[in-house]
Amino acid sequence: MPLIAHSQSMPFEAPLPLQSGTAIRDYALSYETYGTLNDDRSNAVLICHALNASHHVAGVYEGQPRSEGWWDNMIGPGKPVDTDRFFVIGVNNLGSCFGSTGPMHVNPDTGRVYGADFPVVTVEDWVDAQARLLDALGIRQLAAVMGGSLGGMQALCWSLRYPERVRHAVVVASAPNLNAENIAFNEVARRAIVTDPDFHGGHFYAQGVVPKRGLRIARMIGHITYLSDDVMNEKFGRQLREGIALKGAPGGSEHTPAPSVGAYRYSTQDIEFQIESYLRYQGDKFSEYFDANTYLLITRALDYFDPARAHGGSLQKALAQTQARFLLVSFTTDWRFAPARSREIVQALLDNKRAVSYAEIDAPHGHDAFLLDDARYLNVVRAYFERIAAEGAAA
Amino acid sequence: MPLIAHSQSMPFEAPLPLQSGTAIRDYALSYETYGTLNDDRSNAVLICHALNASHHVAGVYEGQPRSEGWWDNMIGPGKPVDTDRFFVIGVNNLGSCFGSTGPMHVNPDTGRVYGADFPVVTVEDWVDAQARLLDALGIRQLAAVMGGSLGGMQALCWSLRYPERVRHAVVVASAPNLNAENIAFNEVARRAIVTDPDFHGGHFYAQGVVPKRGLRIARMIGHITYLSDDVMNEKFGRQLREGIALKGAPGGSEHTPAPSVGAYRYSTQDIEFQIESYLRYQGDKFSEYFDANTYLLITRALDYFDPARAHGGSLQKALAQTQARFLLVSFTTDWRFAPARSREIVQALLDNKRAVSYAEIDAPHGHDAFLLDDARYLNVVRAYFERIAAEGAAA
Numbered sequence: 061m062p063l064i065a066h067s068q069s070m071p072f073e074a075p076l077p078l079q080s081g082t083a084i085r086d087y088a089l090s091y092e093t094y095g096t097l098n099d100d101r102s103n104a105v106l107i108c109h110a111l112n113a114s115h116h117v118a119g120v121y122e123g124q125p126r127s128e129g130w131w132d133n134m135i136g137p138g139k140p141v142d143t144d145r146f147f148v149i150g151v152n153n154l155g156s157c158f159g160s161t162g163p164m165h166v167n168p169d170t171g172r173v174y175g176a177d178f179p180v181v182t183v184e185d186w187v188d189a190q191a192r193l194l195d196a197l198g199i200r201q202l203a204a205v206m207g208g209s210l211g212g213m214q215a216l217c218w219s220l221r222y223p224e225r226v227r228h229a230v231v232v233a234s235a236p237n238l239n240a241e242n243i244a245f246n247e248v249a250r251r252a253i254v255t256d257p258d259f260h261g262g263h264f265y266a267q268g269v270v271p272k273r274g275l276r277i278a279r280m281i282g283h284i285t286y287l288s289d290d291v292m293n294e295k296f297g298r299q300l301r302e303g304i305a306l307k308g309a310p311g312g313s314e315h316t317p318a319p320s321v322g323a324y325r326y327s328t329q330d331i332e333f334q335i336e337s338y339l340r341y342q343g344d345k346f347s348e349y350f351d352a353n354t355y356l357l358i359t360r361a362l363d364y365f366d367p368a369r370a371h372g373g374s375l376q377k378a379l380a381q382t383q384a385r386f387l388l389v390s391f392t393t394d395w396r397f398a399p400a401r402s403r404e405i406v407q408a409l410l411d412n413k414r415a416v417s418y419a420e421i422d423a424p425h426g427h428d429a430f431l432l433d434d435a436r437y438l439n440v441v442r443a444y445f446e447r448i449a450a451e452g453a454a455a
Numbered sequence: 456m457p458l459i460a461h462s463q464s465m466p467f468e469a470p471l472p473l474q475s476g477t478a479i480r481d482y483a484l485s486y487e488t489y490g491t492l493n494d495d496r497s498n499a500v501l502i503c504h505a506l507n508a509s510h511h512v513a514g515v516y517e518g519q520p521r522s523e524g525w526w527d528n529m530i531g532p533g534k535p536v537d538t539d540r541f542f543v544i545g546v547n548n549l550g551s552c553f554g555s556t557g558p559m560h561v562n563p564d565t566g567r568v569y570g571a572d573f574p575v576v577t578v579e580d581w582v583d584a585q586a587r588l589l590d591a592l593g594i595r596q597l598a599a600v601m602g603g604s605l606g607g608m609q610a611l612c613w614s615l616r617y618p619e620r621v622r623h624a625v626v627v628a629s630a631p632n633l634n635a636e637n638i639a640f641n642e643v644a645r646r647a648i649v650t651d652p653d654f655h656g657g658h659f660y661a662q663g664v665v666p667k668r669g670l671r672i673a674r675m676i677g678h679i680t681y682l683s684d685d686v687m688n689e690k691f692g693r694q695l696r697e698g699i700a701l702k703g704a705p706g707g708s709e710h711t712p713a714p715s716v717g718a719y720r721y722s723t724q725d726i727e728f729q730i731e732s733y734l735r736y737q738g739d740k741f742s743e744y745f746d747a748n749t750y751l752l753i754t755r756a757l758d759y760f761d762p763a764r765a766h767g768g769s770l771q772k773a774l775a776q777t778q779a780r781f782l783l784v785s786f787t788t789d790w791r792f793a794p795a796r797s798r799e800i801v802q803a804l805l806d807n808k809r810a811v812s813y814a815e816i817d818a819p820h821g822h823d824a825f826l827l828d829d830a831r832y833l834n835v836v837r838a839y840f841e842r843i844a845a846e847g848a849a850a
Contacts, residue, residue: 079721179721239692243693244678247730250724251671251672251675324759328645328751329571333758335642356723357723364719
């Protein structure tokens with residue numbers, strides 16, 4: 061019997077002050093909860109999402125057996141983050157296109173759709189909005205806040221912004237800030253979207269068009285950076301598109317490409333290699349559902365996150381505010397958020413004599429690994445949450 | 456007194472058969488020569504270019520002191536490839552937009568500009584065309600053929616296709632083929648160009664427009680892959696655009712970014728970080744002069760090059776045809792054509808008992824290093840060419 065998820069929405073009238081100096085009012089946050097909040101309200105775990113995800117973290121919707129949440133392998137009954145023990149909250153961030161108030165919604169100040177006028181939001185703003193949601197749910201302190209990638213930045217930010225409300229922070233495949241190369245990839249993706257003639261300065265909804273060309277390019281770039289060189293070579297290598305037809309055919313295999321067969325077509329625009337087919341497919345799919353303004357907002361929030369900035373560039377000084385205990389996890393082939401970036405956080409925490417567990421998982425899958433089934437990774441998280449549960453029971 | 460370069464053009468009437476099965480006729484190759492061909496015509500060195508370069512390899516044009524050739528630090532009187540000793544030939548490849556017959560020229564079969572109908576050309580085709588140029592210049596055998604990146608692929612291809620015509624092959628920052636990630640980056644760049652509404656299926660000349668949006672994105676992606684993570688962090692880091700204004704100002708420095716100053720603007724579309732400014736500038740500049748059809752052709756030639764393909768994937772078998780001696784050079788931080796790819800070539804040559812020198816230069820600059828002044832790199836090449844010159848004198 062699978063976990064059944066129910067999407068909910070919490071409205072907020074009072075203005076939320078934003079890092080940019082403006083504020084947003086009359087907004088709503090979409091969220092889901094799994095498991096049961098215990099009597100002393102001490103078993104809540106908040107899950108923060110990354111670029112292309114939402115509050116639908118675990119389980120499936122009634123009657124939709126293929127609607128698994130994006131971290132369903134991690135969270136659920138008997139899973140590493142066990143919803144039989146923890147009350148898990150998934151929340152969709154402001155500016156998203158998956159339920160919470162975002163660019164496609166109406167700006168109460170103008171009566172028109174926000175579009176490009178949606179305020180620029182930061183990781184700090186998201187965490188503040190999440191804190192108000194917890195207030196509304198009557199949760200004073202989290203057993204843990206957890207996220208991967210951009211979600212890991214939110215978990216780290218929670219430990220800085222609301223130190224007394226976080227007992228544990230679980231920061232997976234993340235970084236204390238983006239480096240120049242990360243920002244560069246974000247910028248190219250944004251330029252592809254913004255310079256698409258169908259973007260119309262971010263007010264494309266009124267034109268009845270979508271800047272799909274730009275979204276496709278953005279997603280293709282993203283996919284290249286999510287995968288490791290190794291896994292790309294293993295999955296696609298230099299296989300020609302004929303290899304695709306072999307899938308499922310006798311002698312073909314889903315995972316082991318057949319040796320390169322067939323002749324080159326000698327075309328600059330047709331698909332020649334399987335990797336091209338894969339990227340075009342991913343780009344097309346993404347452009348069908350993701351909002352262009354949301355893409356700009358979320359990548360900018362990534363760019364801006366930099367807790368050391370207010371402390372003269374010292375991460376150690378920034379993390380002196382934390383009170384939580386930490387689990388950090390990184391993956392050896394992740395070149396988007398390399399293990400070295402996680403180690404910077406670990407070192408800065410150790411310099412502050414904080415309790416830190418750190419696992420560097422030797423996985424081939426690159427940044428994507430944080431969403432995949434790797435037994436060592438899942439076991440590290442499971443063991444950590446078992447310890448949290450034991451603490452709760454002992455307290 | 457600087458070396459003065461003279462651009463020349465060699466016309467060819469006879470059809471050149473192409474790997475695609477078609478042919479090209481009535482074409483011309485632009486080329487330059489430096490130094491003097493010796494009496495026994497044994498001191499010729501051919502230089503092959505990469506994506507964004509031409510036959511203008513060394514020296515300057517009369518009265519244009521800032522028109523240095525793209526490898527002017529490597530080639531010239533007294534330089535590592537010494538034009539006082541060697542007769543050096545720079546040649547522009549078919550399909551280029553810098554002089555040789557390309558998509559902007561008229562197709563003799565139709566009387567119309569080629570545009571997207573320019574035949575798909577391969578590294579093999581380029582080498583065949585270069586061989587005809589050498590025939591026309593009366594050069595039977597090269598003392599050396601040399602190139603970096605895609606140029607290195609041409610040097611390697613020469614040693615396979617015309618083994619008896621190459622005494623030495625110098626292959627810098629190259630690879631025996633592109634891997635999936637390389638192809639992926641090329642494909643994203645091509646899609647950005649092809650889906651630009653101003654591309655018009657490659658026949659944009661007649662429309663009086665240029666697909667600049669696509670070219671900008673392509674170049675931005677290229678620049679990210681040419682630079683190492685390290686050099687990006689050193690040159691740009693997370694510096695805000697204010698840092699740009701500091702350049703040249705008292706206390707400012709061209710190379711060491713000042714600490715991050717100023718406030719975030721909180722904008723998704725304005726330039727916020729210096730790396731964004733750099734990439735946009737590079738993209739704008741490139742889109743002013745580079746031809747979109749040429750970009751497609753050259754990246755496709757890169758994708759297709761794979762000498763092991765005709766030998767069941769065995770590079771060792773492919774390189775059994777070679778007779779030349781080799782110098783290979785790679786750069787530690789080059790993630791586009793990583794040292795491991797050069798080592799594949801070295802190993803396959805050693806397995807064939809060929810004479811190979813190999814230098815792996817510990818340079819911070821990524822793929823770009825092959826064009827830069829690194830004393831160790833330049834000295835390796837200098838020493839190698841001094842040996843070639845000594846052989847010639849002894850012969």
